[in-house]
Amino acid sequence: MTFAASERAALGSLLLELGPDAPTLCEGWTTKDMAIHLLVRENRPDAAAGMFLPALHGHLRSVSEQVGSRDYADIVRQWVSGPSRLSPLRFLDTQLNVGEHFIHHEDVRRAREGWEPRIFGTDDAQALLTVLRRFGARLLRGSEGPVILDPDGAPSIVAAERRGVASYGSDVVRVSGFAGELLLFCFGRKEAVVKVTGDRDRIRFTSI
Incomplete structure (x- = not known):
């Protein structure tokens, strides 16, 4: 299992364990906001572009609201299963998701008391x-x-x-x-x- 894949699995497990309302280090984001971001980024490139292009901010917000209306556990499990067949990230997991998955895993871990830095091989x-x-x-x-x-x-x-x-x-x-x-x-x-x-x-x- 690649590092990006192992971080995906670990973050997914933690998101499910904590539920949708736990805090994260991303200001204003709960764990549900995090799960929505992760899923939209991978599976809706048309909306994810709104993270960088102001003209598409409204589209990103609309798609995120649609995703957010779903059951939290379903959102997390779909993201853990990996990008859809139509997503360009399906073949670029290692290249694009090492930092994304690690940072957001720590965003959830370190928003809780008692965390310690992890040691990696x-x-x-x-x-x-x-x-x-x-x-x-x-x-x-x-x-x-x-x-x-x-x-x-x-x-x-x-x-x-x-x-x-x-x-x-x-x-x-x-x-x-x-x-x-x-x-x-x-x-x-x-x-x-x-x-x-x-x-x-x-x-x-x-x-x-």
Whole structure:
């Protein structure tokens, strides 16, 4: 089972366990809102485009309301079963869903008391590192000065480097931790377990 698939299964089980009204780290979202988002993203690309295109916001809202009128458990189970045959994500699960499933799994896990960071094996940690390398610098590109991401056991990633500042420069903000924690940090999750050295207020989070 791929990391994306195992995270899908684990998140699905947790959503069913908690029910539709549990909180998440996504502001204003309950677990039902999360389930609706996940299902629409994969199975209604026409509506999912509204996550990025303002002109389609109304269509996204309408489709989400339609999905939300269904039984919560049915929504979750359909999402856990994977993308429909007509969804382009059916063949791109590993490429597109490692970060999505991991982050939203943590959004649900860390909204509860008593959570602890998870420890991942080599293959899963590498999958998370790949996503971090793909998106980390882009998500921090608006920062006021260079930000250096230092994933444990891997080369540094430099974001917002506008003047050729070396990754070992002194006038930088450094963020260190496991790849998954850095990924959560770059996506703006305050609960990420990382160490920040330098002026944290210079960091700006930008959407993809």
